[in-house]
Amino acid sequence: MTGKVMSAILLKNARIIDPSRDMDLTGDLLIQEGEIAEVGPGLEGPEHALVVDLNNKWVVPGLIDMHVHLREPGQEYKETIETGTRAAAAGGFTKVACMPNTSPPNDNEGITRFILDRARKAGNCQVLPVAAVTMGQKGQGLTEFFDLLNAGAVAFSDDGVPVRKASVMRLALEYALNFDALIISHAEEPELSAQGCMNEGLTSTRLGLKGIPNAAEDVAVFRDCCLAELTGARLHIAHVSTKGAVEIIRRAKARGVKVTAETAPHYFSLTEEAVEGYNTFAKMNPPLRTEEDRRAIIEGLRDGTIDAIATDHAPHESLSKECEFALAANGIIGLETALPLALKVLVREEGFSPLEIARLMSQNPASILKVEGGSLEKGKSADLTVIDPDLTFTLERDSLFSKSFNSPFLGQSFRGKAILTIMEGQVTFDLNGLLKEG
Amino acid sequence: MTKLKSRHILGISHLDREEISFILDTAESLKEILDRPIKKVPPLRGKTIVNLFFEPSTRTKLSFELAAKRLSADTVGISASTSSVVKGETLIDTARNIEAMRPDIIVMRHSMSGAPHLLARYIDSAIINAGDGTNEHPSQALLDLMSVKEHFGRIEGLNITIIGDIAHSRVAHSDILAFSKMGAKVTVCGPATMMPPGIETLGCHALYDLRQAVRDADVVMALRIQKERQGMALFPSEREYARVFGLDTSIFSVIKESCVIMHPGPINRGVEMSPEVADSSRAIILDQVTNGVAVRMALFTLLLTDSREE
Numbered sequence: 001m002t003g004k005v006m007s008a009i010l011l012k013n014a015r016i017i018d019p020s021r022d023m024d025l026t027g028d029l030l031i032q033e034g035e036i037a038e039v040g041p042g043l044e045g046p047e048h049a050l051v052v053d054l055n056n057k058w059v060v061p062g063l064i065d066m067h068v069h070l071r072e073p074g075q076e077y078k079e080t081i082e083t084g085t086r087a088a089a090a091g092g093f094t095k096v097a098c099m100p101n102t103s104p105p106n107d108n109e110g111i112t113r114f115i116l117d118r119a120r121k122a123g124n125c126q127v128l129p130v131a132a133v134t135m136g137q138k139g140q141g142l143t144e145f146f147d148l149l150n151a152g153a154v155a156f157s158d159d160g161v162p163v164r165k166a167s168v169m170r171l172a173l174e175y176a177l178n179f180d181a182l183i184i185s186h187a188e189e190p191e192l193s194a195q196g197c198m199n200e201g202l203t204s205t206r207l208g209l210k211g212i213p214n215a216a217e218d219v220a221v222f223r224d225c226c227l228a229e230l231t232g233a234r235l236h237i238a239h240v241s242t243k244g245a246v247e248i249i250r251r252a253k254a255r256g257v258k259v260t261a262e263t264a265p266h267y268f269s270l271t272e273e274a275v276e277g278y279n280t281f282a283k284m285n286p287p288l289r290t291e292e293d294r295r296a297i298i299e300g301l302r303d304g305t306i307d308a309i310a311t312d313h314a315p316h317e318s319l320s321k322e323c324e325f326a327l328a329a330n331g332i333i334g335l336e337t338a339l340p341l342a343l344k345v346l347v348r349e350e351g352f353s354p355l356e357i358a359r360l361m362s363q364n365p366a367s368i369l370k371v372e373g374g375s376l377e378k379g380k381s382a383d384l385t386v387i388d389p390d391l392t393f394t395l396e397r398d399s400l401f402s403k404s405f406n407s408p409f410l411g412q413s414f415r416g417k418a419i420l421t422i423m424e425g426q427v428t429f430d431l432n433g434l435l436k437e438g
Numbered sequence: 439m440t441k442l443k444s445r446h447i448l449g450i451s452h453l454d455r456e457e458i459s460f461i462l463d464t465a466e467s468l469k470e471i472l473d474r475p476i477k478k479v480p481p482l483r484g485k486t487i488v489n490l491f492f493e494p495s496t497r498t499k500l501s502f503e504l505a506a507k508r509l510s511a512d513t514v515g516i517s518a519s520t521s522s523v524v525k526g527e528t529l530i531d532t533a534r535n536i537e538a539m540r541p542d543i544i545v546m547r548h549s550m551s552g553a554p555h556l557l558a559r560y561i562d563s564a565i566i567n568a569g570d571g572t573n574e575h576p577s578q579a580l581l582d583l584m585s586v587k588e589h590f591g592r593i594e595g596l597n598i599t600i601i602g603d604i605a606h607s608r609v610a611h612s613d614i615l616a617f618s619k620m621g622a623k624v625t626v627c628g629p630a631t632m633m634p635p636g637i638e639t640l641g642c643h644a645l646y647d648l649r650q651a652v653r654d655a656d657v658v659m660a661l662r663i664q665k666e667r668q669g670m671a672l673f674p675s676e677r678e679y680a681r682v683f684g685l686d687t688s689i690f691s692v693i694k695e696s697c698v699i700m701h702p703g704p705i706n707r708g709v710e711m712s713p714e715v716a717d718s719s720r721a722i723i724l725d726q727v728t729n730g731v732a733v734r735m736a737l738f739t740l741l742l743t744d745s746r747e748e
């Protein structure tokens with residue numbers, strides 16, 4: 001029944017997890033006319049309502065991924081907005097923010113509108129375009145922030161590449177003040193990361209590969225935190241991977257700098273050792289770091305230094321991964337593994353509560369991007385995800401919705417995933433046909 | 439041991455001590471062929487060995503080629519300039535095309551670390567890594583082991599000191615692994631800008647003072663030095679390098695009487711080593727070259743042992 005608006009859906013006996021009200025209790029949830037009509041115990045829906053007994057499965061606000069690469073326009077052989085948003089829905093996401101490093105880059109309102117139009121037509125997941133900070137992502141002149149915001153951009157970033165010059169980053173942050181716009185920083189000092197293709201450390205020495213030191217990320221995070229402090233603008237640090245960056249952000253937050261941060265599931269799940277054997281599916285930028293960094297990332301998520309989990313979903317066709325390690329493209333797909341990894345590592349191994357996961361994967365991204373979401377309160381748009389925390393499955397290449405399969409987690413077994421995704425009252429993913437009428 | 443566990447020779451890191459000893463013993467027994475008046479024996483007749491070189495090399499290629507000829511194998515050389523790699527064909531395509539011609543062994547040199555490992559996943563022929571990027575050069579380390587063993591009668595317990603660009607040298611990488619696996623104590627020494635992080639995890643210890651590093655050495659190996667790496671000079675000048683890390687005759691008053699000098703060649707005379715040192719009686723550099731052929735003959739023989747018994 002994917003795509004069809006149901007006039008009324010009553011989810012019975014659910015574990016309702018609503019971070020906006022700090023609520024985690026068993027009850028029912030009624031969806032009517034695309035909105036959350038009622039939440040509470042013992043609800044009776046209208047006669048025509050479709051009733052599903054969830055048997056204590058979790059209901060969380062629709063997940064929001066604030067960092068994906070959908071590759072359209074320009075690299076449709078890697079992913080399209082249609083396939084990428086289908087993967088998003090299957091991963092439990094109702095909103096994704098897509099980075100501007102398409103071809104051509106999203107640096108003007110025409111491309112922003114094109115992306116929104118494609119996403120609306122696909123109808124799988126709401127897409128929130130992140131526009132480029134500089135024209136052509138070349139690190140020089142600023143894009144037209146006002147125009148892009150009017151067209152529907154939610155933030156600005158040159159992600160894929162860093163804003164190389166401190167003076168340009170300062171200018172962008174200052175100009176963003178006019179609109180209270182968010183600048184997302186891909187924090188990397190290219191002078192230190194040049195030619196590196198994995199973390200600099202024991203594994204790079206063992207494999208004879210040129211490394212990227214933690215310092216390449218740390219100095220860039222520090223620079224941008226200083227510039228956010230100088231300007232008073234809102235800064236978000238993308239894909240934090242180092243212990244040092246966590247500490248720098250923690251201190252900046254303590255000083256009152258308006259900085260937020262995200263990390264990706266692979267940084268709390270894997271270390272540089274995954275590269276062993278020249279595994280190009282473990283190549284990304286920033287690179288997988290050490291166990292010490294992984295621990296620091298988890299602690300950063302726990303104490304709120306890192307506000308959000310974002311996938312950095314980076315699909316690549318097989319040719320750009322089946323090659324010499326140094327030549328292989330950076331990045332892995334992540335939309336369909338983010339929630340399973342959060343459940344595996346953060347909930348089961350690290351003792352995070354489901355409420356914390358809902359905060360990291362829905363409420364906080366919504367508030368950073370200033371979009372609706374992250375709440376199951378009555379009257380809100382019916383964006384929600386049903387999670388079966390005990391469903392076991394093995395990640396297979398053929399079962400992926402993404403057009404690409406560049407994942408280091410292929411063949412691994414997981415416990416827990418999204419089984420039903422509803423966006424604005426529409427069913428966008430229904431694994432078991434729960435809402436199949438008749 | 440009657441055959442190698444590994445199907446390929448990708449690196450010393452993939453070989454255990456027993457396999458290394460087996461290769462060295464085989465090389466020693468084959469070396470005698472090189473001193474015969476007719477330097478050719480028939481065991482690999484009808485076998486085809488492809489030398490696939492994506493990086494220029496004179497010595498290593500020649501050594502592999504001679505080793506193959508001594509054993510009566512047919513050899514084909516493909517170098518980067520004549521191969522289709524320049525036309526945008528991927529490494530895997532190239533390899534599959536070569537594979538279609540049914541070679542028995544592909545000897546491969548490539549400028550990128552892990553390239554032979556990639557190939558090994560896609561093709562059936564045995565692969566010998568003749569140097570991959572800054573990763574490994576296993577046949578060089580094996581010939582170094584053989585030369586040291588020949589000179590001292592053992593490897594276990596010896597002090598080996600390697601001097602130069604440790605971070606970017608595949609020879610250093612393979613030698614550190616090889617000598618430490620065989621029970622020698624390995625010390626590395628060079629500019630800190632050329633010392634990789636966590637070098638100790640490979641099984642050696644690092645010193646920055648040349649004299650201290652060579653004092654107890656039984657073997658001093660100087661590496662070929664290259665000032666620029668990826669467009670950046672890693673030390674101020676060759677003059678300064680020679681003064682801090684170069685081996686000149688003054689080293690003879692520091693090292694032990696029995697210490698030998700090695701170099702994987704070709705030598706930058708006057709930079710990492712003065713001509714007087716290179717040509718001195720302490721140097722066993724030419725033995726290394728001869729043993730290179732013997733070691734490569736051993737690798738070919740052992741990798742093709744299986745099919746010969748069929």
Ligand SMILES: [Zn+2]
Binds near residue numbers: 159160161
């Ligand atoms: Zn990025």
